[in-house]
Amino acid sequence: MKTFLLAVTTFTLVSGASFADPHEDRVALMKSFGQQLGQLAPMAKGEKPFDAAATAAALTELQARTEKFDAAVLFPEGSTGGDKNRALPVIWTAWDDFTARADKLKADVAEVAATPPADQAALGAALGKIGSNCGGCHEVYRAPEG
Amino acid sequence: MNLLGKLAVAAAIVAAAGGLVFWFATAPEPLSExxxxxxxxxxxARGERIFWAGGCTSCHARPGSQGDAVLELSGGLELRTPFGTFVAPNxxxxxxxxxxxxxxxxxxNAMLRGVSPRGSHYYPAFPYGSYARMDPADVADLYAFMKTLPVVEGRAAANALKFPFSIRRGIGVWKFVHLSPDPVLEIxxxxxxxxxGQYLVEGPGHCGECHTPRDVSGGLKKDEWxxxxxxxEGEGVVPNITPGGLDWSAGEIAYFLESGFTPDFDSVGGSMVAVQKNMARLPTEDREAVAAYLKAGPARENGYPARQ
Known part of the structure; x- marks a missing residue:
């Protein structure tokens, strides 16, 4: 019996590690977008001097990360509920719109990364373009906190 | 007349007097001549700034519209509240x-007094409780700007409210208790x-309408401003934006209102998205003023129950 329990526990631990929770995965991926935006925003705000090379590099990395956004893998049907999981069930009833928005995010980031902004004002506009994707999706598909 | 009869007459007189008092006390009060x-x-041009500060589009734009399509103020957004469903009109x-x-x-009259052109009360889902603090000259500017906006055909559905909230006259009582043009905070x-910032937040911006808890009559609890x-609308909470709940710097608040990004680069969500888009259309100095006011107000405990 002890051996069986140990086996079950081990299996649970291993499977838990190899098939990580999609909620955790998507939160981690979206936070990784935030890290790159965090490189760019201080330059857009004028808190740091505009640096064209750093801007291009951060946008290239942001593009690589947004390309990893695979809606089908990160948002398998019904992957909501539970502590801090704020995905709204309407995601799966409006799936085509949801995936179209994900594609739009990728397209907008790719477009900005292909011709990186050349000054502070252009960077601000580029962040506005990218950021409207974040807010647009969270407006409809993410529940408020609490 | 026996005692019972006298009592009945007395009761009827009291009830009639009460009815009269109710009738006069609840009468809509438009602005004076x-x-x-x-x-x-x-x-x-000045009115456009008031338009974005006032957030008209958040409720009156066609639901789901983007970009300049938000200027088509068809109404139609439904607010499902404990009092029933309010539908934003065209x-x-x-x-x-x-x-x-x-x-x-x-x-x-609509914005400062909550009174329609036909002289009846509007429900305070239309946030005249906040707009009442506006400068009438700003309303005149807003009027001039709104005259430049498109004509959109079609009426939105009617409100579907529960009794007794379906009795419009009762709003007079609500106004008597809650409606005041005075500033909320004394700074x-x-x-x-x-x-x-105080003017923008407490007046046209009507931030308190969602960020302040309400009492049973639907009035804002000013001591939990x-x-x-x-x-x-039920699920979730609207965050505490006093220094007791929001530890962002003034610059971070202003940048959030401009860009929709929080200091750790999460994004704005839910019904705040439409609000933030409106705030993004304001001059930088207005967003900075809002931030300065929020930092200047008193820190308060969360106005909603602790999470389980």
Whole structure:
């Protein structure tokens, strides 16, 4: 019996590690977008001097990360509920719109990364373009906190 | 007449008197002739700034519209609250379906007094409780700007409210208790910037309408001003934006209103998205003023129950 329990526990631990929770995965991926935006925003705000090379590099990395956004893998049907999981069930009833928005995010980031902004004002506009994707999706598909 | 009969007559007199008092106390009170006559000629360019500050599009734009399509004020958004479902009406320039036939005085009565051109009460889901703090000259400017907006045909559905909230006259009682043009916070030695922020937040911006908890009658609890609240539509909470709940710097608050990004680069969500897009259209100094006011107010405990 002890051996069986140990086996079950081990299996649970291993499977838990190899098939990580999609909620955790998507939160981690979206936070990784935030890290790159965090490189760019201080330059857009004028808190740091505009640096064209750093801007291009951060946008290239942001593009690589947004390309990893695979809606089908990160948002398998019904992957909501539970502590801090704020995905709204309407995601799966409006799936085509949801995936179209994900594609739009990728397209907008790719477009900005292909011709990186050349000054502070252009960077601000580029962040506005990218950021409207974040807010647009969270407006409809993410529940408020609490 | 026996005692019972006398009592019945007395009761009837008291009830009738009570009814009369109720009738007069709850009568809609439009602005005076003098106030209406004193409304200046509005300026559309200045009015555009008031339009974005006032957040008209958040409820009155066609639900789901993007970009400049938000200027088509067809209404139709449903607010499902404990009092029933409110539906935002068409406030486009359509003469019959919208407000195209209104005078500047009609708009001022609606926004400052919650009274319709036909002299009846509006429900305070239309946030005149906040707009009542606006400068009438700003309403005149807003009127001039709204005259430049498109005509959109079609009426939105009617409200579907529960009894007794379905009795419009009862709003007179609500107004008697809750409606006041006075500022909410007293901020001693407020800078010009903080005063501007106070005007924007407490007046046109109507931030308190969602960020302040309400009592059973639907009035805002002013002693918990901006302390956050359970969302009127049920699920979730609207955050505490006093220094007791929001530890962002003034610069971070202003940047959030401009870009929709939080300091750790999460993004704005839910019904705040439409609000943030409106705030993004304001001049930088207005967003900075809002931030300065929020930092200047008292820190409060969360105005909603602790999470389980």
């Amino acid at each position: 003098q106030s209406l006559a004193a409304l200046p000629q509005g300026d559309a 406030i486009s320039q359509h003469p019959d379906d919208g407000i195209g036939s209104w005078t500047a005085g009609d708009l001022a 001693p030695d407020a800078s010009e910037q903080v005063a501007r 901006l302390a956050g609240a359970v969302a009127a």
